[in-house]
Amino acid sequence: LRSMATGRALLVFSAALACAVAAGAAGEEQDAEEKVPSFRWAQRKDRVLLTIDLQGVTHESIELGEDGRFLFEGTGSARDRREERGRHRLELQLLKPLNASDSTCGGSCTNWIIDETVDPQCTVSQGSGPWEHCTLGAEVFNLTHCQVRARDVHCVLIKRTSEPYWPHLLAGNARPKHMSIDWSKWLDEEKDGVRWNPQVDRAWEWWKHDGEDEDEEETEEARREREEEEKRQRDKYRRARKKKAAMGGS
Secondary structure, three states: OHHHHHHHHHHHHHHHHHHHHHHHHHHHHHHHHOEOOOEEEEEOOOEEEEEEOOEEEEEEEEEEOOOOEEEEEEEEEOOOOOOOOEEEEEEEEEOOOEOOOOOOHHHOEEOOEEOOOOOOOEEOOOOOOOOOOOEEOOHHHHOOEEEEOOOOEEEEEEEOOOOOOOOOOEHHHOOOOOEEEOOOOOOOHHHOOOOEEOOOOEEOOHHHHOOOOOOOOOOHHHHHHHHHHHHHHHHHHHHHHHHHHHHHHO
């Protein structure tokens, strides 16, 4: 009887130990899923630029709501803790609504994440002249989207309406400790959408609204020289195109 009681006690102890181990493992897994990554933000009048500081991200998912809800989940590691890979979750409620009605980004994304086949580089079309401005290779960059990169996850969140800068990012003026300003992408509101002259730290056309004694940013002679040079470049480009067409016809 004593041996049977001892055996039963051992079985009960083993079962309790197994439950404790399982609970501990589940708790560790839950803790890992609840890690909150650091993130940085900047803004323009029409968008929010959000960068999540996780590298080597896999198994990622992103959910966006037009009410300003943002949810990111993925496996990765912080830059200063490469060996500590784990699940991360970042849930935010932004101050104002977003333009987030198409999770395919016009056919270039899957659940807001841009496909790797889309070229993110800014290039000009083949055969363009030197005076032509660079255009984005994909229209998706003017839509709400996210891109998983080697060292971080970058999101462009288009605001529902283009308006003056938000006073803060999150609803209720929340300021979590893992949030910071992305000064590398920040642009003062007065410079947003304005051609800025860094030499005098003001808009290029400021002189038009200033006193008459102010020097113009571009003299009449300089303007003529610039226009003549542009004309020479256009003529050179046209001659090259004609020559190429003639050689192809022959």
